[in-house]
Amino acid sequence: MxxxxxxxxxxxxxxxxxxxxxxxxxxxxxxxxxxxxxxxxxxxxxxxxxxxxxxxxxxxxxxxxxxxxxxxxxxxxxxxxxxxxxxxxxxxxxxxxxxxxxxxxxxxxxxxxxxxxxxxxxxxxxxxxxxxxxxxHEVVFHAPPKIALTVTPGDVVSLFPLARVTGRSWGLEWPIDNLVLEPHGQVGTSNRALSEVKLHLNDPGLLVMVPRVALDQVMQAFQSGQTGRWPARAE
Missing domain, CATH: 3.40.50.10240 (Thiamin pyrophosphokinase, catalytic domain)
Structure with a gap:
């Protein structure tokens, strides 16, 4: 419309x-x-x-x-x-x-x-x-508060922060628990999926990159109604 x-x-x-x-x-x-x-x-x-x-x-x-x-x-x-x-x-x-x-x-x-x-x-x-x-080669999205992705074990799951971000992960070879991710410090590129990947984030600002063939899985995750949504930033 x-x-x-x-x-x-x-x-x-x-x-x-x-x-x-x-x-x-x-x-x-x-x-x-x-x-x-x-x-x-x-x-x-x-x-x-x-x-x-x-x-x-x-x-x-x-x-x-x-x-x-x-x-x-x-x-x-x-x-x-x-x-x-x-x-x-x-x-x-x-x-x-x-x-x-x-x-x-x-x-x-x-x-x-x-x-x-x-x-x-x-x-x-x-x-x-x-x-x-x-x-x-990949699809890129800004991570919502939480997301579960059905990806193939061994798939590259890269995480790159454009702000200071903390949170928890499941199904990643290198978990992000207890880490502070930030653009001028710790990043999470070239991580790998061990199974279904779940992210629970405390802050907005994290880019997620997964193989292009996972487009439908990412869309399904967003359409599940389970991701939550960050509030709009104040102008």
């Missing part, structure tokens, strides 16, 4: 929203996401892959500096939502402007490192909006 009220989400959905960026979208990524969502949103130039595939996004959100005119003219004007401020990325603008149980994003990982870092910053900044990002 498109919402035009000021200070309200632009798009609301009772099911997962697919969010597409202007970065690299690998072979099959488009259909992989489209087959799992109920609404489709593009962040600025991310509309191109959708339009060229024959899918018109429900909304295009961004500053429109990378939305080519040939693509823009194929999208109904009531689906275009320019946000002109330059203090945030198009991913940030789009993520904060949608409301759904979960967002699945493609076209945001890979490419320039500074772009990826800005995306990961926004992922943690908007901690109240569950979002899973699809990469070439």
């Amino acid at each position: 498109i919402n035009l009220k000021k200070n309200m989400p632009i798009v609301r959905s009772d099911g997962p929203i697919g969010l597409f960026g202007g970065g690299h979208i690998g072979p099959g990524d488009l259909n992989l996401v489209l087959n799992r969502v109920t609404s489709v949103v593009a962040a600025d130039g991310g509309a191109a892959d959708l339009v060229e595939s024959g899918r018109i996004p429900d909304a295009v959100i961004g500053d429109f500096d990378s939305l080519e005119s040939r693509i823009r003219e194929k999208i109904p004007t009531d689906r275009l939502f320019p946000i002109q401020e330059q203090n945030s990325t198009d991913f940030d603008k789009a993520l904060r402007s949608v409301q759904a149980p979960m967002v699945v994003g493609a076209g945001f990982l890979g490419g320039r490192l500074d772009h990826q870092l800005a995306v990961l910053n926004a992922l943690v900044k908007h901690q109240d909006r569950p979002c899973i990002l699809l990469g070439e």
Whole structure:
């Protein structure tokens, strides 16, 4: 549903929203996401892959500096939502402007490192909006207060804090119990699953990376209603 009220989400959905960026979208990524969502949103130039595939996004959100005119003219004007401020990325603008149980994003990982870092910053900044990002080899998400993941024993489960985080884990080769994870100190990359992985966290700010083939398991975890949700950060 498109919402035009000021200070309200632009798009609301009772099911997962697919969010597409202007970065690299690998072979099959488009259909992989489209087959799992109920609404489709593009962040600025991310509309191109959708339009060229024959899918018109429900909304295009961004500053429109990378939305080519040939693509823009194929999208109904009531689906275009320019946000002109330059203090945030198009991913940030789009993520904060949608409301759904979960967002699945493609076209945001890979490419320039500074772009990826800005995306990961926004992922943690908007901690109240569950979002899973699809990469070439992994999926990345901001850990909710608790989550249980049915992954294959031996799978890499990397944990990277963008803030000071503490918590408990089950099913990891190297548990995080009694550790303080922080970006300039202890991190948890290249950990491995021994069985089902469970995380209970005391603080927001932890990025979780698991193999790309675990996308459906991560989505199921978020859709279980058992994860909890961090409150929105104070502006």
